Amino acid sequence: MVLLCHDIVGREKLEKWKFAGSGAFGYVYRARHKVWKYVVAIKILKDGARFTALDKEVEHMDKASCDYVLSVCGIFEGFPPYEGSSMTRGIITKYMDKGSVQTLLDLPSPPPWPLAVRLVHEVALGMNFLHDKKLLHGDLKPSNVLLNEDLHAKLADFGLSRVSASASNSSREATGEVGGTSVYMPPEALLDHFIKPHHSFDVYSYGIFMWSVFTGKEPFPGACRLLLEENVGREKQRPPCHKLKERNEKGLKKLVALMIRCWDQEPANRPAFGECLDDTEEVYLMHEAKVRKAVDEVLDSLDPHSNTSGSIRQTQEQSEPHDTVDNIRAGMFSRQESDTVSTETMSEAAKAKFVDDNILVLIQEVSNVMAIVQELGDMVPREIRKTIEHTLNDEEKMRELFHTALHSGGETVKAAFYTALKIHESKLVKQLSTISSS
Template sequence: MEMALLGHKAEPVGNESLDKWESVGCGGFGHVYRARHKDWGFDVAIKILRDGARPLVPTERALCEEAGHMEKASCEFVLRVYGIYQGCPPVAGAPMQQGIVMEFMGKGSVQSLMNDLSGPPQWPLAFRLAHQVALGMNFLHSRNLMHHDLKPSNVLLNDDLNAKLADFGLSRVSSSALNSNREIKGQTGGSYKYMPPEAFEASYEPVRAFDRYSYGILLWSILTGKEPYPAADYSLVALRIPLGDRPSSEDIDQMKEEGLKELVDLMKRCWDENPCERPTFKKCLEVTEKVLSTHKKGIPDAVHHALTRLESPTSNQHSKKSVAFKPPLQTPEQLKSTDVMDFASLRSSLPDSTRKLSDTDKAKFVDDNRAELIQSVSEVMAIAEELGDMVHGETYSVMEAKATSQERMRTLYLRTFRPGGVTVKAAFYDALRIHQPKLVERLGG
C-alpha cells in the first residue's frame, strides 16, 4: 500500500485493534462498518472499498486516492481520516480486505435525518446545515479538490447534528492552480439527480462548477425534506435537465421565513444552466452566514427537537446511527408470533373495511399489483419504517443506497416479500393504506 499518499499521520489498523463491529450500510463504492478501537477508546468508521467500484482503477490505488484526498481536505466540516485498515471483517467468509479508518458520525446523514423526521428539520437547523456544507465545500475547493458526489447521504451528522462532508469516492484533484480554466479530465460520476446538465454530455470534463450545481439541488432537498424527481429514472433526468427542468420551488416560495428568500435565490443561481453563472462557495458563504446569523438563537431548540424525534420509540431504527449484525430474516412462522403483535397500533387506525380483509387477501393484492406498486409507491422508506424488524437491517441499507423509489420497491419485493410470505405482505398493505390511501383505492384495494 502506498502509505506515502496519506502522509505521516496515517497508520495501519488491523483486527487486533478493533472490536464491537457493526454494519452501518453499503453503497456503490463499498461497505461501511462501525467498530471500537481498543487503544484509542472511541468508535471509528471503516469503509471497505468494493472491488471494481472505480472502473479502470485498481482497488488499492482508489483506496489510497480517497484517503489522500480526505487527509488533504481535513477540517472541521470534512470527515477526518485516521488511517488504513487491513484485515478480515468479522463476517462469515470475508477475505483479507483493505479500507479507510475514519471518524464515526453517530447520527447518520442528512438523508437519514430527513427520513426519520419525514420532512425537513426546523429552519434554524436547516440553515446551519446549509452553511456548514458550504464551509466544507469552500475548504475543499480551496485545496484544489472536488467532491463530485455531493448529496444528502454524503453529508454526515455528529451527535450534535453538525455536518461533515463524506465519501470522496469520486473526488478529483483540480488543476486550476496551474490553469484557471481547466481541471483534470476524469470519469463522470455521482448521483445523477445531483449532476449538472453539462455532465450528461459524452465529452464532459469535470470542473468545480459541478459541485456548485450539486449544492443547489442539495439546498432544495434540505429545505423541502424531499428527494428530487422521485419518479424519474436516469434516462428521463438526462433528457430533461439539459432542457432546463429543475425541482419545483413553488412550495418554498410561499413560505415567509426570514432569510429563506435569499437562500432560495442562491439555490437557483447554483443550479443555473451556465456553469460560469454559478457562484463560488466563497460567495455562497456570504449568503448562508448572513441567513444563519438571524437564526442562531433558535438552533439549540431546533437541534433538541430533531434529537427528540430521532430518539423517540417510534423513530426509524434502521437509519439512526448504525445497524448491528443480525441473524437472517425471520421465518413467516416466527413473524406470526412476534412482529405481527407490534403492528396492532397501526392496524387500529385503519378503516373498518381494511381491517375486515384477511391477510391472504391483502397479500394477493400486493402480488397482483406488483408492477403498478413498483412504479407508484413513493413513500417506500416511510413504509419500511412501519414494517420494523420485518425488513432486515442489510435490506434497509441496500434500499437507502438505491437512487429511485422504483428500485427500492423492487428490493423490498425480492428481499422481504418473497421470503416473508403472507404476513409481511399483509403488513405492507396496511402501511400502504396509511401512507398512500388513494393509490390503494385506485388499484381496487
C-alpha cells in the same frame, strides 16, 4: 505512499463490530477501538475495487482536512468480520452517531430554520475549502453530509464515490438505471455521460441539496434517469418552490434566490462557493443565537425514547406526500392500459403487471422489505437474501430485490411479491390501485 501517513489498524485492535450500511463503494462497519477508546467507522471497499482507489481517497481527505470535512483516523488492514472475507483495506474515521442530513429528511418536518441555515452554510464552507484545494466532491447529497453529536456538518465520500461507480457494475450510479444520485446531477451531466466533471457540477448539486434541507423532502422521488434527462436536462424543470416561497422566515428570500442561481441551466451562470458564502453567512448570523435551541429540538426528535416520539410518528402519518414536478409525476404514474380487475380475484399475470407498472414507486416507498422477503421464502435465494440484508436502506433493499429475485423469477415471483405486499404495505397497494384505475 499515502497509507504511510496513517496508523495501520488490524482487526485485533477493534471490538464490538456492527454492520452500519453499504453503498456502491462497499460496506461500512462501526467498531470500538480498544486503544483509542472510542467508536469508529470502517469503510471497506467491495471485492474487485483497487487499493489505489482507497489510497487516492485518503489523499483527498487529507488534502481537504478542515472542520467541515470528515477526517481520516487510520487505515484498516486485515480480514473483515464476515464469512469468507479476504485480506482488504479500509478507511477509519470517527463514527458519526447522528447519521447524515438524510436522517433529518426522514423526520416528518423540515429541520428548524436556524439549523437548516447552519447546515447549508457549513456545507458551503466545506465545499469552498475543497474547491480551493482543487478538489471536486462529485456526489454532494444529503447522505454524504454526515452529522456529529451537535448536528454540525461533515462532508464525506468525495472521490471514493466516483471511483466505486466504475469498480462496481451493480451500482445504480454506474449503470445509470434509476434515480438516486441522478436527482442531484446537473443537466449537462444527465445529457452527456462522458462530460468532464467541473466545479459547477458541485454548485448545481448544492442548489438541489439546499432545496432538500429547506423542504425536508427528496427531489423527484422515484424518478428514473430517463425522466430526469427529459424534464431536468431538456425541459429545464427544477423542484417546486411555490410552497417554500410562502414561508415567512428571515433571510429565506435571499437563500432561495441563491439556490435558484446555483441550479441554473448554464454552468457559467452558477456562483462559486465563495460567492455562496457571502449570502449563507449573512443569513446564518441572523439566526446564530437560535441554533442551539433548534439543535436540541431535533436531537429530542431523533431520540427513540423521547416523549415526543409518538407524536412525531403520528405527524408523519398525517404529513402530505412529496412535491414533484408535474411532468415527472405524470410519467411515474402513466399506464399503457387500465387494469380494473378486483385485487381479490386478480390473476398472476395481473399481479405481475401491477408490480412492473409501479416499480419506481415501490422502490421509493416500500419500507417493510425484509418482512416481504421472509414471505417470499425460497423464492429469494440465500445469497441474495444476505446481500439485501446488508444494503444501506429500504430503497436499496428494494432495488436489489427487484434486479435479482423479481427480475429472474418472472410472473410467479412478482405475483407472490404482490401478495406479500398486500399484507405488509396494504395502504400503499390501495393508493396505487386507486391511481391505476382512475
